[in-house]
Amino acid sequence: MGFDIDVTLRRGEATIAAQFTSAGGLTALFGPSGAGKTSVLDMVAGLLRPDAGRIVVGGRVLFDSAAGVDVPVQARGCGYVFQDYRLFPHLNVRHNLLYGWQLAAPDQRWITLDEVCDLLGIGALLTRRVRHLSGGEKQRVAIGRALLSGARCLLLDEPLSSLDAARREEIMGLIERLRDELRLPILYVGHDRAEVDRLAGQVVTIRA
Numbered sequence: 001m002g003f004d005i006d007v008t009l010r011r012g013e014a015t016i017a018a019q020f021t022s023a024g025g026l027t028a029l030f031g032p033s034g035a036g037k038t039s040v041l042d043m044v045a046g047l048l049r050p051d052a053g054r055i056v057v058g059g060r061v062l063f064d065s066a067a068g069v070d071v072p073v074q075a076r077g078c079g080y081v082f083q084d085y086r087l088f089p090h091l092n093v094r095h096n097l098l099y100g101w102q103l104a105a106p107d108q109r110w111i112t113l114d115e116v117c118d119l120l121g122i123g124a125l126l127t128r129r130v131r132h133l134s135g136g137e138k139q140r141v142a143i144g145r146a147l148l149s150g151a152r153c154l155l156l157d158e159p160l161s162s163l164d165a166a167r168r169e170e171i172m173g174l175i176e177r178l179r180d181e182l183r184l185p186i187l188y189v190g191h192d193r194a195e196v197d198r199l200a201g202q203v204v205t206i207r208a
């Protein structure tokens with residue numbers, strides 16, 4: 001089960017509207033700068049409140065303005081990965097990853113630190129400070145932290161944009177593995193059409 005989204009939000013001069021249903025797998029949001037792609041991810045995560053609409057992820061209603069449902073951020077189970085990683089610079093890789101684990105309620109944990117390290121190939125980095133990592137390594141750790149937080153879906157906001165071509169290819173391969181091996185719906189914002197077409201089972205256009 002994937003996403004069932006129908007939201008509108010007035011933001012400054014812009015009115016952001018998105019309406020789509022996906023069966024699961026990776027769904028990409030595509031559209032011009034300022035159309036509202038990141039805003040849609042923020043609404044799914046619970047960081048922005050739609051003016052009206054409904055957000056259902058994996059069959060769970062996270063927001064429904066008509067029914068008065070607005071599940072708090074920490075209970076939504078959305079693993080959010082940002083273009084600029086947003087790791088904790090003063091912590092090493094292990095402690096960045098364990099931050100996600102500690103956020104998760106025990107009954108929501110479905111993957112262990114060892115499994116994340118195997119999946120993402122970051123076992124050798126555990127004692128490293130994050131400021132000494134490459135961009136690709138930082139993005140792996142950010143994805144690992146999101147998975148360990150008990151995520152039931154992944155929100156990936158331009159996760160390749162800060163990477164050089166070689167690292168971009170490497171992280172694309174990793175996202176394909178996550179898409180194919182984990183049964184998590186993924187909502188992905190990208191601005192490169194070829195990248196989006198390669199990764200996504202469904203592409204949703206967000207219009208300005």
Ligand SMILES: Nc1ncnc2c1ncn2[C@@H]1O[C@H](COP(=O)(O)OP(=O)(O)OP(=O)(O)O)[C@@H](O)[C@H]1O
Nearest residue numbers: 011012014016031032033034035036037038039040
């Ligand atoms: N904090 C804010 N306050 C008011 N308006 C905002 C704020 N952040 C973004 N906006 C506006 O909301 C609209 C959507 O922005 P958003 O960042 O979601 O678009 P986007 O499609 O993700 O763009 P990009 O591809 O450039 O990242 C834009 O018109 C933007 O100016």
